[in-house]
Amino acid sequence: MEIKIKRVYEAPSRQDGKRILVDxxxxxxxxxxxxxxDLWLKEISPSNELRKWYDHDIEHWKEFKQRYWKELRSNLEGVRKLKDALDVKIITFLYSSKNLEYNNAIALKEFLDR
Structure with missing residues (x-):
């Protein structure tokens, strides 16, 4: 399985596979x-508190990922739903942040890659 990352405002493509909004x-x-x-999995996105704390400040990126991954590890139901959705060859995580390098979709993919 291949997981891609794409901004939701970019044009959809046939190469995207299953498109999952992770915001x-x-x-x-x-x-x-x-x-x-295809699917909106808001339950696996960062909590409102974490999202507001991070506020797309790249100085907080490393700490944001650690806190987000901790939330994911304690969110068994949400992670189960995500894993159930990973049932096709190509998945694209969609996000809306303007920051292309430091966003929750990238952090989520890194979490799954670990």
């Missing part, structure tokens, strides 16, 4: 149909 908040201006979103 807690629905992206502004995107409909499920227009975004070709």
């Amino acid at each position: 807690r908040l629905w992206p502004r201006g995107i409909s499920k149909e227009a975004g070709k979103i």
Whole structure:
């Protein structure tokens, strides 16, 4: 299985496979149909408290990942739902952050790769 990362505002592609939105908040201006979103797993996204603390500050990136992974390890039901969704050859995690290098989709993929 291959997991890709893509900003939800980028045009959908046939090469995306199953498209899973991994943000807690629905992206502004995107409909499920227009975004070709197959599944929204907000329960595996960072908590509101963690999301607000991080606030896309790359100085907090390392600590953000550690805190997020701790949340994931204690979120057995959410992680089970995610693993159940990984049932196809290609998966694309969708996120809405403007930061292409430091976002929860990347942290989630790193968590799964470990």
